[in-house]
Amino acid sequence: MTTPTHRVDLYAHIHKALRLAMCETLRQLSSLDPADPLDIAATLGQLDAVLDAAQHHVEKENRFVHPAIEARRAGASAAIEAEHEEHLDSIGTLRAEAAALRVMPSAAAAQRLYRRFATFVAHNFEHMAVEESRHNQALWAAYTDEELHALHGRILASVGPQEMSEILRWMIPALAPAERAEVIGGLPPEVQAPVMASARALLNDAAWGKLSRAMGQASVPGLVEA
Numbered sequence: 001m002t003t004p005t006h007r008v009d010l011y012a013h014i015h016k017a018l019r020l021a022m023c024e025t026l027r028q029l030s031s032l033d034p035a036d037p038l039d040i041a042a043t044l045g046q047l048d049a050v051l052d053a054a055q056h057h058v059e060k061e062n063r064f065v066h067p068a069i070e071a072r073r074a075g076a077s078a079a080i081e082a083e084h085e086e087h088l089d090s091i092g093t094l095r096a097e098a099a100a101l102r103v104m105p106s107a108a109a110a111q112r113l114y115r116r117f118a119t120f121v122a123h124n125f126e127h128m129a130v131e132e133s134r135h136n137q138a139l140w141a142a143y144t145d146e147e148l149h150a151l152h153g154r155i156l157a158s159v160g161p162q163e164m165s166e167i168l169r170w171m172i173p174a175l176a177p178a179e180r181a182e183v184i185g186g187l188p189p190e191v192q193a194p195v196m197a198s199a200r201a202l203l204n205d206a207a208w209g210k211l212s213r214a215m216g217q218a219s220v221p222g223l224v225e226a
């Protein structure tokens, strides 16, 4: 079981973003109209984006987090590393089924893709819960918060601008207000303004008001005052 902690949690924010992205994409696939080319293009575009995000996430964990765990707790990340191989296989199969649906849309192909993605989401939800419990316990036992902050910084430095903006599109609405302000406040000053502009379109008026106040912005652009 995962409870809020005072320790540095490498998984908390990105997993919230991935869970929201997967839920929204699952909803779009479940309501897809196979006779509507615009719906197919939009839904499969979103599926592509979430599969890209899932693949990048696996690669980051394999490249940065698991070597850190293994360096001080040998064997502790082996089970999750093996599941990552299965996830990459599933991502490949989902991409192939999505490509087939694009070429030849049908209700049967749409239902097959929806059900396969639902199973992928279910596996990912279980998998993320294990990372948030067992992997965090291993990291917290073996590393100080200063070391985990430094590791988090190395992970962030490896994320390109395009990948970062894709992730923020889901992370911003997925986070609690205090987390949202912490993440945006931690970005380099030159990118905070564009991120705030895109946040306005992603948040309702109440959430936007809280973020504006937390970021020290007096005005709330685009909001019609009640």
Ligand SMILES: [Fe+2]
Residues within 6 Å of the ligand: 058, 061, 080, 084, 127, 131
């Ligand atoms: Fe993972």
